[in-house]
Amino acid sequence: MRTQKKTFPTWCRSCRRGYRHAAADTSERWRPNGTTDPTRNMWRLNKVRHKSGRQGDSLEELRLKRREHERALRQARRDRQLVSRRLLLTEDEDQAEVTMDTASEGQGVVDVFHKIHHSGPDREAHMKVLSKALRDPSAQLTFIKLENSMHLLVGLLTGSDARCRLQAARCLHELSRSPHRDVAPACLPATSYLLTYLSGQSTRFTELCLYTLGNLCPDSEVVQQKLLAQGIIPALASCMEIQRHNPAVVEAVGFTLSQLLQTNDAAVKVIPTVLASSLPAQLLSVLAPDPNFALAPAIESAWCLHYLTSSSRDNKELLSRGALLQCSSLLVSLGGAEGNKEEGLELLVCPLLRCVGNLLCCCPVEELNTAVADPQLVICLCALLQNYLQTQPALARESAWVLNNLTAHSNTFCSALLTFNLVSGMIHLLPFSQGINTLILRVLANIAHKKKDFCVQLAQLGLLSALCATLKMADQEMVTLSLDVLFMLVVSAPQVAEEFVQQGGVSLLEAIQYNSEGEMRGRATYLLEHHLLSQ
């Protein structure tokens, strides 16, 4: 056992990655609403690991590297080539020890390969050396070009020595992380075995196979086709079923599935098969806030569901399995009025928001109340809006988007926003840009569109004076939307029209009559002529 100082109270034997799981002692159970619950630490994620950082890097250098990396990822996304591969560290590996010593890696690989090839009792030790060596990209290329290298590896993977199997799997894992396009196809001879092993019982070994398969998926269509033909989806489904009590394996299955779902032809080649399998039900069960809940697997499952719901507009299959109910309930229990500030929680909140947002698009209004059981969802969404506004505006924007979909056709949820006193808070967000204010104004417009009484309430809450400001904004869409909302308010009741006039609205509209856009001029004139000046 290592003597390294650990910071976790329990060291879960099955996952070994330092998650703070519920202790093996089942007296500690997770309670959905408990804020004083001692097992809340199970929500914690493993902290940042700078794999490529050397010991000497300063904080500033690390930050710079991160920013560069982020820029590269953004560009990759724009090119539709956003791909990630995960590294599963070995048991005795300390994160800080991972270095990138590349001195004479190429030759080292060749030497070790020959040692392994010529058998002997030290094979396992040599294989460990090989797997470490294969962390280097050029060594990876060297290896696959060696004659019979893959054949040897597959032989060891399927041989009678269990420890060599593990090491062979580790070598394949390192190879799977290669950025070179030639490497993944070279690993094809091993994939059928990796898939077979998914229905085994060794959790660590299964995890390794899963991450290897997940890393092999992106970039190579050849590999994707082969894997699908070899039955990767049923294999994943059965693996998840067998290992559903093991969070680390469930997380690995989720990751691998998410890689498949992000491939270019996923909508046609992957998703129908997935929807026909038991995977959707299993993914949803991972999101259930029961005693087995763990953050990392939930994150992976949620992302899988996001890829499923966002790839097509037809999500009846998922709706019928209660996906909207599950995702929205989890959001509510995560959101909370005080805002759950746990680190890493936004990694789960983000895909959940997206699932709810997209699922709402295909849920008929009549079924909305049962599909989203808790009207407090609006409280949760508004809380997310406020909490993430400064730290992660993109997430705030996505919350506003979900609110729009929620309120578009539903009187219940529009009314809930008024009842729960959430409108004033939203009005205060109208000054912010990057699309947040247009979405929030849409939500307010959705409310106004429902009933005249709602319009009167909105006016009382200060929307009129807010519109006097938004009508002057640079963003064309904001101004048009503001005019539309203004119209609805003004026609709702004479006192609203009067109040608008008192606030100096007439001169404001008259100025708009000189707007360069005909749409604006027409609206302003119509309002003045029909509703304000006939007072």
Added chain:
Amino acid sequence: MTSIICDNDNQNKERLSLHVLCLNSESSTVTIVRYCLDRMQQPQVRQLLGNARYDQCPIENPQQLRPSESGDRNPFSFTPQLIHLHKDHEMFEDGDIHRHMYLQDLYTSDKDDKPALSVAEFACHISGCSAVFSSLEEYEHHYNSLHRHVCSSCRRSLPSARLLDIHIQEWHDSLFTILAQNQDMYQCLVEGCGQKFRTSKDRKAHLIGIHKYPPDFRFDKSRKDKGGRETKKQLHKDAAMEVVPDVCKSEGVCEVLCEVLTDQPEKEESMEMHVSEEDVAHMGQCASAGEPADVSAAAHGCTGMEPQKPRYSYRVPTTVCFGHGSVRGFRGRRGRRK
């Protein structure tokens, strides 16, 4: 059945006059009502729309007319919409990046790298004006200074309704000219004074002597200067409020100047510039006076000062600076404002 559509006719330079097109659906004719918005106090506009005078005129810009059979079509088109976002949508970019950083073990809750939340900008929507502002106060200030009290005949911007009225009366009202031959018609500019004078010279003397006004008060130009200015203005009838970007290159002096002058930017920008004593002094220090479209007035008002470059655009004068290295002017048209 008539409908009233406001048409901003670009060919007619009386920018703030209200053109009202009345569509008569039965006879398919269009009549145009035109009057000076500026001459009227705002509430009176309402009455005018009710008592419009009709002149028969051909349609000038048919494309600007909205096709309408009934003439009363509601232009508002908002309906609530469900928005489905595909996984590759740009709105999902930030979240996706965050996710992949996590997958690549680069996740951190480091607060320093958070993207800044931006506040929406305001923009002047008056056709031809493309000024953009970062706060509502700036916008209001701009609008009040440049668009609220503008003479439609000569496009001069006056600082108040009262001064605008007096200006219109004295410059553009032929009846005034006739009456002024026999009566004291020139009002004192100071509110509450109430005195009237036979000539503008008398009034000016009164202003200087009694009310201690500067001898070169910008809002009391006599009409005989109008000719020269107006010619120059003809050249720039089409000039938008857009300012040629210009970077302030002065070294450090500007900060001092800016603080002094921040309470007077409106006057710098308006067509009529208020050149007070302090302005003259500062103008001498900084580069040439950026007096918009009014070189003769500058010479007139600031004796002994020579503008280095006569400028005819609506520049922000060099005495107003937004900081060393900053663009000296309002930003140009934005892409979305078509």
